[in-house]
Amino acid sequence: MLPLQPRTLDARFSCVGFDCGDPGLNAALEKRIPAAIQEGRVRLIGLNAGDSRLIACIALRAAQLEVDSIDRSNVIPHLTHRIVPTMHIELLAVHKDWHGRNLGTQLLDIATDTARQVSEQIGLRFITLDATPTSIAFYEKHFFQAATFQPGRESGLLLGADDTTSMLLDLMA
Numbered sequence: 001m002l003p004l005q006p007r008t009l010d011a012r013f014s015c016v017g018f019d020c021g022d023p024g025l026n027a028a029l030e031k032r033i034p035a036a037i038q039e040g041r042v043r044l045i046g047l048n049a050g051d052s053r054l055i056a057c058i059a060l061r062a063a064q065l066e067v068d069s070i071d072r073s074n075v076i077p078h079l080t081h082r083i084v085p086t087m088h089i090e091l092l093a094v095h096k097d098w099h100g101r102n103l104g105t106q107l108l109d110i111a112t113d114t115a116r117q118v119s120e121q122i123g124l125r126f127i128t129l130d131a132t133p134t135s136i137a138f139y140e141k142h143f144f145q146a147a148t149f150q151p152g153r154e155s156g157l158l159l160g161a162d163d164t165t166s167m168l169l170d171l172m173a
Protein backbone atom coordinates (compact mmCIF):
# COMPACT_ATOMS: atom_id res chain seq x y z
CA MET A 1 0.00 0.00 0.00
CA LEU A 2 1.28 3.48 -0.87
CA PRO A 3 1.84 5.76 2.11
CA LEU A 4 -1.21 7.98 2.59
CA GLN A 5 -0.68 11.70 2.89
CA PRO A 6 -1.64 13.16 6.27
CA ARG A 7 -3.68 16.36 6.27
CA THR A 8 -4.67 18.76 9.01
CA LEU A 9 -8.47 18.75 9.07
CA ASP A 10 -10.70 21.69 9.90
CA ALA A 11 -13.90 21.52 11.95
CA ARG A 12 -15.99 20.67 8.86
CA PHE A 13 -14.26 17.31 8.34
CA SER A 14 -16.54 14.40 7.58
CA CYS A 15 -16.43 11.16 9.55
CA VAL A 16 -19.44 9.65 7.80
CA GLY A 17 -19.02 5.87 7.76
CA PHE A 18 -16.05 5.98 10.11
CA ASP A 19 -15.95 3.15 12.66
CA CYS A 20 -12.79 2.37 14.62
CA GLY A 21 -14.59 -0.36 16.59
CA ASP A 22 -14.80 1.70 19.79
CA PRO A 23 -18.18 3.45 20.11
CA GLY A 24 -16.85 5.95 22.67
CA LEU A 25 -14.09 7.10 20.33
CA ASN A 26 -16.45 7.20 17.34
CA ALA A 27 -18.80 9.45 19.30
CA ALA A 28 -15.96 11.70 20.50
CA LEU A 29 -14.75 12.10 16.93
CA GLU A 30 -18.19 12.98 15.69
CA LYS A 31 -19.43 15.21 18.51
CA ARG A 32 -16.59 16.65 20.55
CA ILE A 33 -13.60 16.96 18.27
CA PRO A 34 -15.23 19.35 15.73
CA ALA A 35 -16.09 21.81 18.52
CA ALA A 36 -12.59 21.47 19.97
CA ILE A 37 -11.05 22.23 16.58
CA GLN A 38 -13.36 25.20 16.19
CA GLU A 39 -12.23 26.53 19.57
CA GLY A 40 -8.56 26.02 18.65
CA ARG A 41 -8.03 23.42 21.36
CA VAL A 42 -6.97 20.48 19.20
CA ARG A 43 -5.29 19.82 15.88
CA LEU A 44 -6.76 16.87 13.99
CA ILE A 45 -4.54 15.11 11.47
CA GLY A 46 -6.28 12.67 9.17
CA LEU A 47 -5.54 10.08 6.53
CA ASN A 48 -8.07 9.75 3.76
CA ALA A 49 -8.70 6.93 1.27
CA GLY A 50 -8.59 7.68 -2.46
CA ASP A 51 -12.33 8.44 -2.41
CA SER A 52 -11.62 10.96 0.40
CA ARG A 53 -13.31 8.93 3.15
CA LEU A 54 -11.60 9.35 6.54
CA ILE A 55 -9.77 6.15 7.48
CA ALA A 56 -7.56 7.23 10.36
CA CYS A 57 -6.92 10.28 12.51
CA ILE A 58 -5.08 11.61 15.51
CA ALA A 59 -6.08 14.61 17.63
CA LEU A 60 -3.32 16.53 19.43
CA ARG A 61 -3.39 19.31 21.96
CA ALA A 62 -0.98 21.26 24.10
CA ALA A 63 -1.13 20.29 27.77
CA GLN A 64 0.97 20.18 30.90
CA LEU A 65 1.82 17.84 33.70
CA GLU A 66 2.29 18.59 37.34
CA VAL A 67 5.35 16.60 38.23
CA ASP A 68 4.36 16.02 41.83
CA SER A 69 1.51 13.92 40.53
CA ILE A 70 3.81 11.47 38.74
CA ASP A 71 5.42 8.40 40.17
CA ARG A 72 8.87 9.98 39.95
CA SER A 73 10.86 7.02 41.14
CA ASN A 74 9.85 4.87 38.21
CA VAL A 75 9.26 7.34 35.44
CA ILE A 76 11.40 10.47 35.62
CA PRO A 77 13.83 10.47 38.52
CA HIS A 78 15.81 13.57 37.47
CA LEU A 79 13.12 16.06 36.51
CA THR A 80 13.51 19.36 38.34
CA HIS A 81 10.70 21.56 37.02
CA ARG A 82 7.32 21.20 38.65
CA ILE A 83 5.12 22.03 35.66
CA VAL A 84 6.19 20.41 32.41
CA PRO A 85 4.74 21.18 28.97
CA THR A 86 3.41 18.11 27.21
CA MET A 87 1.59 17.14 24.06
CA HIS A 88 -1.55 15.13 24.75
CA ILE A 89 -2.97 12.68 22.26
CA GLU A 90 -6.65 13.29 22.65
CA LEU A 91 -7.70 10.58 20.25
CA LEU A 92 -6.10 8.05 17.89
CA ALA A 93 -8.45 6.00 15.77
CA VAL A 94 -8.12 3.85 12.67
CA HIS A 95 -11.17 2.59 10.75
CA LYS A 96 -11.60 -1.07 11.71
CA ASP A 97 -11.32 -2.20 8.08
CA TRP A 98 -7.85 -0.66 8.02
CA HIS A 99 -6.46 -1.99 11.29
CA GLY A 100 -3.07 -3.67 11.08
CA ARG A 101 -1.82 -1.70 8.08
CA ASN A 102 0.53 0.52 10.02
CA LEU A 103 -1.72 3.59 9.91
CA GLY A 104 -1.85 3.94 13.70
CA THR A 105 1.95 3.79 13.75
CA GLN A 106 2.19 6.34 10.94
CA LEU A 107 0.02 8.80 12.88
CA LEU A 108 1.86 8.15 16.14
CA ASP A 109 5.15 8.87 14.34
CA ILE A 110 3.70 12.17 13.11
CA ALA A 111 2.74 13.05 16.68
CA THR A 112 6.22 12.19 17.94
CA ASP A 113 7.93 14.18 15.17
CA THR A 114 5.67 17.15 15.91
CA ALA A 115 6.43 16.93 19.63
CA ARG A 116 10.18 16.77 18.99
CA GLN A 117 9.98 19.87 16.78
CA VAL A 118 7.98 21.73 19.41
CA SER A 119 10.36 20.59 22.14
CA GLU A 120 13.19 22.48 20.46
CA GLN A 121 11.21 25.70 21.01
CA ILE A 122 9.54 25.31 24.40
CA GLY A 123 11.13 22.40 26.22
CA LEU A 124 8.18 20.09 25.77
CA ARG A 125 9.12 16.85 27.47
CA PHE A 126 6.34 14.25 27.27
CA ILE A 127 3.62 12.92 25.07
CA THR A 128 0.70 11.77 27.17
CA LEU A 129 -2.53 9.93 26.45
CA ASP A 130 -5.34 7.96 28.06
CA ALA A 131 -5.27 4.44 26.60
CA THR A 132 -8.30 2.21 26.33
CA PRO A 133 -7.71 -1.33 27.69
CA THR A 134 -7.36 -2.88 24.24
CA SER A 135 -4.84 -0.29 23.01
CA ILE A 136 -2.35 -0.42 25.91
CA ALA A 137 -0.19 -3.08 24.24
CA PHE A 138 -0.11 -1.02 21.02
CA TYR A 139 1.28 1.99 22.89
CA GLU A 140 3.73 -0.12 24.90
CA LYS A 141 5.05 -1.36 21.58
CA HIS A 142 5.75 2.29 20.77
CA PHE A 143 7.61 2.86 24.08
CA PHE A 144 4.82 4.53 26.06
CA GLN A 145 4.62 3.50 29.69
CA ALA A 146 1.80 3.57 32.18
CA ALA A 147 2.17 6.23 34.84
CA THR A 148 0.21 7.19 37.90
CA PHE A 149 -1.16 10.55 36.88
CA GLN A 150 -4.18 11.68 34.96
CA PRO A 151 -3.32 13.89 32.00
CA GLY A 152 -6.09 15.20 29.84
CA ARG A 153 -9.00 14.57 32.13
CA GLU A 154 -9.38 18.21 33.03
CA SER A 155 -10.16 19.14 29.45
CA GLY A 156 -13.35 17.09 29.41
CA LEU A 157 -12.73 16.61 25.74
CA LEU A 158 -12.70 12.92 25.23
CA LEU A 159 -13.79 9.85 27.04
CA GLY A 160 -13.60 10.57 30.71
CA ALA A 161 -13.95 6.80 30.85
CA ASP A 162 -12.90 5.14 34.08
CA ASP A 163 -11.23 2.23 32.35
CA THR A 164 -8.52 4.20 30.54
CA THR A 165 -4.87 4.06 31.60
CA SER A 166 -2.72 7.19 31.63
CA MET A 167 0.47 6.65 29.66
CA LEU A 168 3.42 8.77 28.70
CA LEU A 169 6.38 8.80 26.34
CA ASP A 170 9.47 10.60 27.61
CA LEU A 171 10.98 12.40 24.60
CA MET A 172 14.34 12.57 26.40
CA ALA A 173 14.58 8.86 27.18
Ligand SMILES: CC(C)(COP(=O)(O)OP(=O)(O)OC[C@H]1O[C@@H](n2cnc3c(N)ncnc32)[C@H](O)[C@@H]1OP(=O)(O)O)[C@@H](O)C(=O)NCCC(=O)NCCS
Binds near residue numbers: 022025098131135
Ligand atom coordinates in the same frame (compact mmCIF):
# COMPACT_ATOMS: atom_id res chain seq x y z
C1 LIG B 1 -5.04 0.92 18.36
C2 LIG B 1 -5.03 1.34 16.88
C3 LIG B 1 -4.91 2.86 16.81
C4 LIG B 1 -3.80 0.69 16.21
O1 LIG B 1 -3.74 1.13 14.85
P1 LIG B 1 -3.34 0.13 13.67
O2 LIG B 1 -3.16 0.93 12.44
O3 LIG B 1 -4.32 -0.98 13.63
O4 LIG B 1 -1.94 -0.43 14.20
P2 LIG B 1 -0.61 -0.70 13.35
O5 LIG B 1 -0.93 -1.44 12.11
O6 LIG B 1 0.15 0.57 13.19
O7 LIG B 1 0.15 -1.67 14.37
C5 LIG B 1 1.52 -1.58 14.65
C6 LIG B 1 1.92 -2.73 15.54
O8 LIG B 1 1.13 -2.70 16.73
C7 LIG B 1 0.39 -3.91 16.86
N1 LIG B 1 -0.94 -3.59 17.37
C8 LIG B 1 -1.90 -2.87 16.77
N2 LIG B 1 -2.98 -2.77 17.57
C9 LIG B 1 -2.68 -3.46 18.69
C10 LIG B 1 -3.37 -3.71 19.89
N3 LIG B 1 -4.61 -3.25 20.12
N4 LIG B 1 -2.75 -4.45 20.85
C11 LIG B 1 -1.50 -4.93 20.66
N5 LIG B 1 -0.77 -4.70 19.52
C12 LIG B 1 -1.37 -3.99 18.57
C13 LIG B 1 0.33 -4.50 15.46
O9 LIG B 1 0.16 -5.89 15.50
C14 LIG B 1 1.66 -4.08 14.89
O10 LIG B 1 2.65 -4.96 15.35
P3 LIG B 1 3.91 -5.39 14.44
O11 LIG B 1 4.66 -4.10 14.16
O12 LIG B 1 4.67 -6.35 15.31
O13 LIG B 1 3.33 -5.99 13.21
C15 LIG B 1 -6.28 0.84 16.13
O14 LIG B 1 -6.37 -0.55 16.28
C16 LIG B 1 -7.58 1.49 16.58
O15 LIG B 1 -7.97 2.53 16.06
N6 LIG B 1 -8.29 0.84 17.54
C17 LIG B 1 -9.59 1.33 18.01
C18 LIG B 1 -9.47 2.67 18.68
C19 LIG B 1 -8.45 2.69 19.78
O16 LIG B 1 -8.35 1.77 20.58
N7 LIG B 1 -7.67 3.79 19.82
C20 LIG B 1 -6.72 4.04 20.86
C21 LIG B 1 -7.48 4.66 21.99
S1 LIG B 1 -6.45 5.43 23.14
